[in-house]
Amino acid sequence: MPPIGSPAIPWAVIPLFSSLKPAERESLRPLVRIRSYDEGETIFREGDDALHFHFILGGKVKIVKAAPAGGDILLEIFGPGDPVGAIAAYEERSFPAAAVALEAASLLSVPRQEFFALLASNPLLARGLLLGLTRRMVELTRKLSERGSRVEYRIARVFLTLADRAGRSDNTGVFVPVTLSRQEIADMVGTTQETAIRIMSRWGKDGVLVTLEGGFRIPDRARLEQIPPDE
Amino acid sequence: MPPIGSPAIPWAVIPLFSSLKPAERESLRPLVRIRSYDEGETIFREGDDALHFHFILGGKVKIVKAAPAGGDILLEIFGPGDPVGAIAAYEERSFPAAAVALEAASLLSVPRQEFFALLASNPLLARGLLLGLTRRMVELTRKLSERGSRVEYRIARVFLTLADRAGRSDNTGVFVPVTLSRQEIADMVGTTQETAIRIMSRWGKDGVLVTLEGGFRIPDRARLEQIPPDE
DNA sequence: TGAACGGTATGATTTGGATCAGACCGGGTG
DNA sequence: CACCCGGTCTGATCCAAATCATACCGTTCA
DSSP, X not given: OOOTTSOOOOGGGOGGGTTOOHHHHHHHTTXXXXXXXXXXXXXXXXXXXXXXXXXXXXXXXXXXXXXXXXXEEEEEEEOTTOEESHHHXXXXXXXXXXXXXXXXXXXXXXXXXXXXXXXXXXXXXXXXXXXXXXXXXHHHHHHHHTXXXXXXXXXXXXXXXXXXXXXXEXXXXXXXXXXXXXXXXXXXXXXXXXXXXXXXHHHHHHTSSEEETTEEEXXXXXXXXXXXXXX | OOOTTOOOOOGGGOGGGGGOOHHHHXXXXXXXXXXXXXXXXXXXXXXXBOOEXXXXXXXXXXXXXXXXXXXXXXXXXXXXXXXXXXXXXXXXXXXXXXXXXXXXXXXXXXEHHHHHHHHHHOHHHHHHHHHHHHHHHHHHHHHHHTTTSOHHHHHHHHHHHHHHHHOEEETTEEEEXXXXXXXXXXXXXXXXXXXXXXXXXXHHHXXXXXXXXXXXXXXXXXXXXXXXSOO
């Protein structure tokens, strides 16, 4: 057993840390904190000071932002290995959105200062961060360009990307092991719970996308892909 | 006069290059290219291979992305000093959106390879890029959270941020020296030209925001800020 | 000179989805 | 047990904005 205050850190689950030298890991160990969160528990709120970088060791975390018109927008769903709150922590600014555990989760937190020092001395770390940011950027611009498309199309896109990122294929189609309420689905595409429900239950009847325990099944990807953005 | 192929480079207009050492600048000089673009001319298209990083020396450039439902979304307006196409060029991927000169513009282009090499050796450059990306990221998430707000509110937000970024204040209010067609305004908020026209001409009558030669005048910022997101 | 054209303007009509209003169901929990 | 509560479902109504239509510039250009 490791002594208290120096937890065993599962470096392997965090790709961004793969470039760290043993000495760097050793120096980081006494500074980091590992904490578990229950489903629905808030990790940080919109507007909080970004004092730490967080990394997901296990579980799933959603990033939500309050919309000016009321309600929330679900911006991202992160899983093991993903950095959380990196955008805000890099500058000395406050979080532009909140992070909430979508299911029971465990997070590693590194004080802002320490991570920042590491970043200055380790170009590969900077490169990894830059790479992750550009990927998210491309995703976000794609989402923005979907404005004006029908809700059904946008929900279809959500599940298609979820299928790509977390889906498991078997003989009955693709299974997406993510539990989302209809409200959360609505928040992902900027609509109301009611219309999300209508679309989801129609899809259920038609066998396009079925809700079940612990996730969703997509019997036939092509059916989802064929849903048109307009008309 | 500098010899052909080695243009005089106005380093000062590009903040990102402020950290470059004289030797680095010297090595870059024979590799870069400077080119002028007419208003409306395309700098790169969506889907093109990202072979260069571009920097704006003068003029304005818009970033537009084709929407799945048809039409364009205007994602960004960049001015002198801003990097263009950085997201795509960093990875070996193609541009996720097109760049078009909003007015006559001059751009400096650095081959992807060279810029990338520079990035690896100069941590401050990486830091600057990272900083710029995080800023844009925050902006993008804010825009995304505006889904569901009324069009009038979204257009108001566009002009308020334009006023912050490029506005010049005088005794008659703020003047925003950017020429935008009603269609381009529509593309910025994801609506149609007609509704953009209706809102803009109503604002003109009410003196909230006036269109004139070479830009727009906002007599009273507060009037724009008071426009509610819903109801 | 006049035809073609891009941008602006305004009215009439239509519609996707928001809003409002109930209803049902399974799982806590006092 | 009855009660409540969060999530799901469905129907009825409403409305902001899309769509369709038509007109009016100023300018380029043949």
